[in-house]
Amino acid sequence: xxxxxxxxxxxxxxxxxxxxxxxxxxxxxxxxxxxxxxxxxxxxxxxxxxxxxxxxxxxxxxxxxxxxxxxxxxxxxxxxxxxxxxxxxxxxxxxxxxxxxxxxxxxxxxxxxxxxxxxxxxxxxxxxxxxxxxxxxxxxxxxxxx
Numbered sequence: 001x002x003x004x005x006x007x008x009x010x011x012x013x014x015x016x017x018x019x020x021x022x023x024x025x026x027x028x029x030x031x032x033x034x035x036x037x038x039x040x041x042x043x044x045x046x047x048x049x050x051x052x053x054x055x056x057x058x059x060x061x062x063x064x065x066x067x068x069x070x071x072x073x074x075x076x077x078x079x080x081x082x083x084x085x086x087x088x089x090x091x092x093x094x095x096x097x098x099x100x101x102x103x104x105x106x107x108x109x110x111x112x113x114x115x116x117x118x119x120x121x122x123x124x125x126x127x128x129x130x131x132x133x134x135x136x137x138x139x140x141x142x143x144x145x146x
Contacts, residue, residue, distance in 0.1 A: 011127055012060040017120035019056065022049030024113030031106030050113065054081075063126035067133050 026046020030039045057077065065073045088109075095104030 011125050012056055012063070013120050013123050013125055016053045016056040016060055017117045019049045019051075019053030020113050020117030020120060022046070023053060024049075024110045024115075024117060027106045027110030027113060029110075031103045031110065046110075053117075060126060063129075063131060064123065065132070066135055067131065068135065 023046045026042045026044075026049060029042040030046065033039060033042065058074065061077050062070055062074060091108050092105045095102060095106075095108075098104050
């Protein structure tokens with residue numbers, strides 16, 4: 001069964017980036033497209049993409065950073081996710097206060113997800129690469145031409 005899938009689908013950063021782009025497109029579509037059925041479908045697609053990306057984020061982040069700072073970076077990643085959960089209701093309230101209803105929150109979350117998805121493509125792939133143990137190894141691995 002694995003031979004039916006393209007090889008790039010196994011890459012962690014591609015999986016995470018495509019999930020973020022899918023989630024962002026779903027959010028932007030929910031803000032623009034009228035009608036309840038269309039919004040429900042796009043919301044489901046967006047939720048699927050963001051959830052998949054979030055599931056890969058912990059694995060990819062732990063492979064990206066050296067052993068000495070890995071646990072601290074995972075703690076910062078977890079804290080950033082929690083801060084996002086705290087800020088999200090205020091973005092929804094800003095949309096309600098602006099009179100645009102769901103347009104402001106969907107566009108805010110969608111643009112942020114699309115931007116994050118595009119920026120993920122600038123990160124190195126970690127598949128098949130030994131985990132870095134020190135910051136020096138990590139810098140050489142992340143910037144091979146430097």
